[in-house]
Structures are given as C-alpha cells and as structure tokens.
Amino acid sequence: MISGRLRFESSRATEFVDLTRRIRDEVKKSGLRTGRVHLQSLHTTLGLAINENEPLLLRDFQHLLERLAPGDVGYEHDDFARRYEIAVDEPVNGHAHCRQLLLTGFATLLVEDAKLVLGRWQSVFAVELDGPRHRELAMQLDGDFVEEATVEGRDGSREARLVELELARQLMVDPDPVALPMRRLMEAGGKRLRPKLVQLTSQIGPRHDPVRATSLAAAVELLHNATLIHDDYVDESTHRRGRPTVAAAEGAERAIAVGDYYFAKATRLIAEIGNSGVTTTMAEALEAICASQIDDVALRGAFPGDHDSYLRVVRGKTAALFAAACASGALLSGAPPEVVGALKRYGDRLGVAFQMADDMVDFSPSSGKPVGLDIRQRVLSLPLIYAAEDRSVGPEVRRLLAGSLGDREVGRVAELVTSSNALRRVGDEARGLVDEALRELESIELDGLRPTLVSLARSAVDRTA
Amino acid sequence: MTVQILDRELERLESLWADGLSETYRAYLETVGGHEPEAQPKLALAAALIEVGIRLQGLGGHAAPPPTLLMGDLCLARASRLLADTATQAVQVAFAQAIEGLSAAAAAGNPARPVRELLVHAFSAGA
Numbered sequence: 201m202i203s204g205r206l207r208f209e210s211s212r213a214t215e216f217v218d219l220t221r222r223i224r225d226e227v228k229k230s231g232l233r234t235g236r237v238h239l240q241s242l243h244t245t246l247g248l249a250i251n252e253n254e255p256l257l258l259r260d261f262q263h264l265l266e267r268l269a270p271g272d273v274g275y276e277h278d279d280f281a282r283r284y285e286i287a288v289d290e291p292v293n294g295h296a297h298c299r300q301l302l303l304t305g306f307a308t309l310l311v312e313d314a315k316l317v318l319g320r321w322q323s324v325f326a327v328e329l330d331g332p333r334h335r336e337l338a339m340q341l342d343g344d345f346v347e348e349a350t351v352e353g354r355d356g357s358r359e360a361r362l363v364e365l366e367l368a369r370q371l372m373v374d375p376d377p378v379a380l381p382m383r384r385l386m387e388a389g390g391k392r393l394r395p396k397l398v399q400l401t402s403q404i405g406p407r408h409d410p411v412r413a414t415s416l417a418a419a420v421e422l423l424h425n426a427t428l429i430h431d432d433y434v435d436e437s438t439h440r441r442g443r444p445t446v447a448a449a450e451g452a453e454r455a456i457a458v459g460d461y462y463f464a465k466a467t468r469l470i471a472e473i474g475n476s477g478v479t480t481t482m483a484e485a486l487e488a489i490c491a492s493q494i495d496d497v498a499l500r501g502a503f504p505g506d507h508d509s510y511l512r513v514v515r516g517k518t519a520a521l522f523a524a525a526c527a528s529g530a531l532l533s534g535a536p537p538e539v540v541g542a543l544k545r546y547g548d549r550l551g552v553a554f555q556m557a558d559d560m561v562d563f564s565p566s567s568g569k570p571v572g573l574d575i576r577q578r579v580l581s582l583p584l585i586y587a588a589e590d591r592s593v594g595p596e597v598r599r600l601l602a603g604s605l606g607d608r609e610v611g612r613v614a615e616l617v618t619s620s621n622a623l624r625r626v627g628d629e630a631r632g633l634v635d636e637a638l639r640e641l642e643s644i645e646l647d648g649l650r651p652t653l654v655s656l657a658r659s660a661v662d663r664t665a
Numbered sequence: 666m667t668v669q670i671l672d673r674e675l676e677r678l679e680s681l682w683a684d685g686l687s688e689t690y691r692a693y694l695e696t697v698g699g700h701e702p703e704a705q706p707k708l709a710l711a712a713a714l715i716e717v718g719i720r721l722q723g724l725g726g727h728a729a730p731p732p733t734l735l736m737g738d739l740c741l742a743r744a745s746r747l748l749a750d751t752a753t754q755a756v757q758v759a760f761a762q763a764i765e766g767l768s769a770a771a772a773a774g775n776p777a778r779p780v781r782e783l784l785v786h787a788f789s790a791g792a
Binding site: 374433434451452455460461463467471474476479480482486487490491494 | 728745
C-alpha cells in the first residue's frame with residue numbers, strides 16, 4: 201500500500217481540474233501492476249467526477265450545477281448571525297456545499313497491466329466548487345506492485361523500493377503502541393532523501409552490499425522520523441505531512457516513548473551492521489542533532505535570529521544527518537577516506553541548502569501546506585532573518601515578530617517577506633550551496649553515480665513542497 | 666576517568682553532574698569491572714546518561730516540558746556515541762534493546778523493569 205496526497209491549485213470559482221495524467225504518473229511511479237487507486241477529497245466544497253473532458257460539456261455541467269444550487273438564492277449556512285464559531289475568513293458558500301452534495305467525494309480507479317483502467321472518453325476530475333483555492337486529495341494505491349528485481353536503473357528506484365520493504369518489515373515486528381504511530385507517520389509521505397543518499401553512496405566503494413545498505417538506509421530513516429516525533433512535541437506542531445502529529449494524536453507521553461523506541465531501534469540496527477566507522481559517524485550525527493535542537497529552542501528568545509546562528513543550528517539539526525548518510529554509505533562500501541570526506545561535505549552543503557529550500561516552502565501558496573507555519577511557531581527561518589534585515593520591510597517585520605502572532609500578523613509578515621527580496625536571496629544562497637556541494641564531487645571517482653547525485657542535489661532545492 | 670575526558674563528555678550537560686549524574690555514574694562504575702579498564706569510565710558514564718536521560722524525559726511518567734526533553738535526548742545521544750566509541754557490538758545492541766523495552770512498555774502504559782537493573786544486565790552482553 202502506498203499513501204500520498206495529490207495537491208493542486210484551482211483558478212476559478214467553479215472548475216473541472218483534470219487529474220488523469222497526474223494519477224497515471226503516480227501509478228507509473230509506484231510500480232502498481234494490478235490493483236486500485238483510491239482518491240478522497242479532503243474538502244467539503246471539492247467533488248470528484250469521471251467524465252469526458254470536452255470544454256462545452258464541462259460548461260454544461262457547470263450550468264447544471266448552477267441551476268440545481270444557484271449561487272444567489274440565499275442559504276441558511278451563509279447566515280452568519282445564526283452560526284457559532286465562525287472563522288474570520290469564513291466564505292459565503294452554501295451553494296458550493298450543496299453542489300458538492302450532488303457529486304461524490306470518493307473515487308476508486310482500477311489498475312490493470314500497470315495502467316489506469318479508463319474508457320476512451322473518461323477523464324478523472326476534481327471539481328472545484330468554491331475556488332480559487334489550494335486543494336488536496338488523499339490517495340492510496342494498493343494491489344500487486346512490480347517485483348523489486350524488475351525495477352531497473354541506478355536512479356535509485358529499485359533501492360527505494362527495497363527501503364520501503366525494509367521499513368515495513370521492521371515496523372511489522374514492533375509492538376503496536378509504537379509501531380502504529382510510526383507507520384502512520386511514514387505512510388503519510390516523506391521524501392526519503394537520507395536513505396537515498398545512503399544507498400547511492402554505498403555503491404561507490406569496492407564492497408557494495410545491498411542488504412546491509414538497505415538496512416542502514418532504513419535505520420537512518422527511522423532515526424530521522426524519531427527526531428521528528430520529538431520535534432513536533434517541542435514545536436507544539438499539530439500536523440505533519442497532512443496528518444496529526446504523534447503528540448497531537450496520542451499525547452506527549454506516547455510521542456516521547458515512540459521517539460525513544462525508534463531512536464534505540466535505529467541505533468541497534470546500525471550497530472548490528474557491524475561497521476564501527478558507520479556506528480560512530482551516525483552516533484556523532486545524532487549528538488549534533490540533539491545539541492542543535494537545544495540551540496534552536498534557545499534562539500527562539502531572540503527570534504528571528506541572525507544568519508550565523510541559523511547556519512550553526514541548521515548544520516546540526518538538518519545537515520548532520522545528510523552528511524552522515526553520505527559518509528556512512530561510503531564507509532560501508534569501503535570507499536577511501538578522501539571519498540568519504542568529500543561525500544560528507546557534499547551531504548553537509550546539501551543538507552543546509554535543503555533546509556533553506558524548506559524554509560522557502562513556508563511562503564509558497566502552492567506547497568499544499570499552510571503559509572506562515574514557521575512564523576506562527578517562531579521557527580528559525582532564513583527568509584524571515586533576511587526580511588527582518590531588509591531596509592524597507594525590516595522594521596515592520598521586526599515589530600510584528602516582537603508581538604503576539606495571530607492570523608492577521610502572520611499573514612502580514614508572510615506578505616512582507618514575499619514582497620521583499622528575502623526569498624530571492626535565500627534561493628540564491630541555496631543554489632550556491634548546491635554548487636559548492638557538487639564541487640566536492642569533482643575530484644573523486646564516483647563509479648557512474650555523479651549524474652544521480654547532481655540531480656538529487658538540484659531537485660532538493662528546486663521544489664515547492 | 667580523567668578530568669579532561671570527563672569535561673569533554675559532559676559538555677552542555679555540566680549542570681546534570683551536580684544534580685545526581687555523578688552518583689549515578691559512580692554506581693555504574695562499580696558494575697563495569699568485567700570490561701577493559703580504559704573503557705570502564707566511558708561505559709559507566711554512558712549508562713548513567715541513559716538513566717538520567719530517560720528520567721529527564723519523563724519516559725513512562727509525565728512528559729517533560731520541551732527544554733527538559735531535549736536535555737534528555739542529548740543525554741541519550743551522548744550515551745550512544747560513548748557506546749559507539751567504547752563498547753563491543755554486543756553491548757551496544759544490548760543497551761539499545763534495553764531502551765526499546767523501556768519505551769515500548771511506556772508506550773503501552775505497562776510497568777517496566779527498573780532501568781538500572783536492565784542496564785547492568787546489558788553490560789554482561791557478549792561476556
């Protein structure tokens with residue numbers, strides 16, 4: 201079973217957004233051979249439909265919806281004087297809810313021979329009824345997936361599947377009170393960049409051992425997720441990857457226990473690999489992560505902080521595990537010290553650049569995440585630091601950040617950051633770090649893996665989610 | 666353990682030393698006689714950091730406030746690195762399994778064996 205989200209942006213009040221190609225891509229990417237794709241709208245004014253993508257017909261549908269639930273007849277739902285706990289930005293949209301009632305919020309599509317089963321004229325639409333908005337569909341693919349051995353290529357697709365299987369195997373043997381929250385977190389997504397780095401770098405030296413590399417890659421991912429579980433409690437985050445955090449869903453006590461369990465399990469899996477260099481590298485990274493978490497929280501008293509503090513925290517909090525993933529994969533493969541060192545520096549630069557790109561996502565309306573979450577949680581963020589330094593918007597940004605941050609203040613800060621050149625500066629700096637990371641690879645023999653490492657580094661910063 | 670080594674390994678955790686970590690360390694030091702003499706202080710400190718760390722976190726009890734949890738996390742991470750530096754693979758695995766057992770019990774709301782008993786037992790792994 202593979203779970204994920206399809207995110208998109210509608211551009212009109214009523215709109216038929218054709219998702220057929222994207223769903224086909226998801227099927228292809230997943231390796232699903234025979235099975236089903238389940239889609240579920242996560243909104244009460246967004247429906248799903250399977251029909252023909254013919255522009256005039258789509259207008260007919262729109263007119264039909266308008267006739268059945270006109271926008272101008274008055275709906276009790278829109279009588280705010282009679283409703284309780286209305287959000288400040290509550291829209292007048294009784295008609296959209298009523299129209300959604302005429303559609304469906306769910307769809308199951310069949311997959312045969314690795315292809316979506318659709319009739320000649322059938323397309324899959326998300327039907328926007330109250331746009332324009334950022335929208336999200338939950339998606340699950342289940343059934344028979346292509347055998348791992350037949351998924352070819354050194355781009356990591358076969359290795360990625362092996363890691364997923366190893367993670368599933370590890371979670372299967374764990375007690376439910378810890379395994380279930382971790383499984384929910386892992387199934388909700390995640391880019392799996394760290395395990396990918398382990399698996400790629402484990403092919404560089406003379407001793408490529410896919411089994412141990414997969415085990416190490418899975419352990420690194422478990423370790424990463426264990427730190428996220430504690431982070432979310434510390435940051436009082438309610439959601440991660442579109443789902444409630446472990447702390448929000450099950451309480452702080454459970455979150456601490458689940459984080460500890462997988463911290464310990466990951467260190468055991470790493471120890472069992474039996475490579476002392478790998479064990480030490482990962483242990484040092486974990487120590488750096490924890491020390492930086494303490495610095496991160498301490499710096500919130502001086503929010504938004506400065507560039508040097510930012511780099512110091514991010515080097516530990518994010519880049520340490522990227523660097524350790526690269527170095528440990530190379531160590532496992534028996535790569536010479538200069539190669540291990542270069543890959544460690546590559547991982548470090550990439551990790552910092554990745555975090556900068558992640559900071560920028562907080563200001564991207566198309567990311568599918570609520571804009572301004574970092575501002576609200578007073579999380580260290582380079583765009584905010586640069587905006588606060590900006591001659592024109594800086595004074596207002598600093599004044600707003602010094603006070604309490606309600607919806608209006610968060611929205612205004614996000615607006616100021618976007619209107620300044622802060623995001624451009626951060627983007628330039630992240631790309632500069634990627635260039636620096638790639639220069640580390642120039643002097644070492646990478647056994648044909650250079651293009652993959654280059655592409656992975658570029659894609660880590662050129663993203664919107 | 667020499668003063669220099671102790672100072673280095675207690676960086677950022679100095680306040681804990683006076684707050685019970687030193688007694689816990691001495692108690693474990695008495696249980697690591699079967700290991701190489703030069704490894705004994707680091708092994709004892711690793712065990713003491715785990716015991717103090719999970720107490721700080723509130724594992725199995727009330728959750729610690731975030732700053733205290735992070736100190737607990739750092740204790741566990743430091744212990745993990747000390748074990749990676751010093752312990753045999755069998756001891757590293759046994760320590761990790763002890764924490765897995767404690768945290769699984771805490772997640773299920775079940776009572777667990779005393780931490781010290783588990784960690785002292787872990788020292789005997791592979792012996």
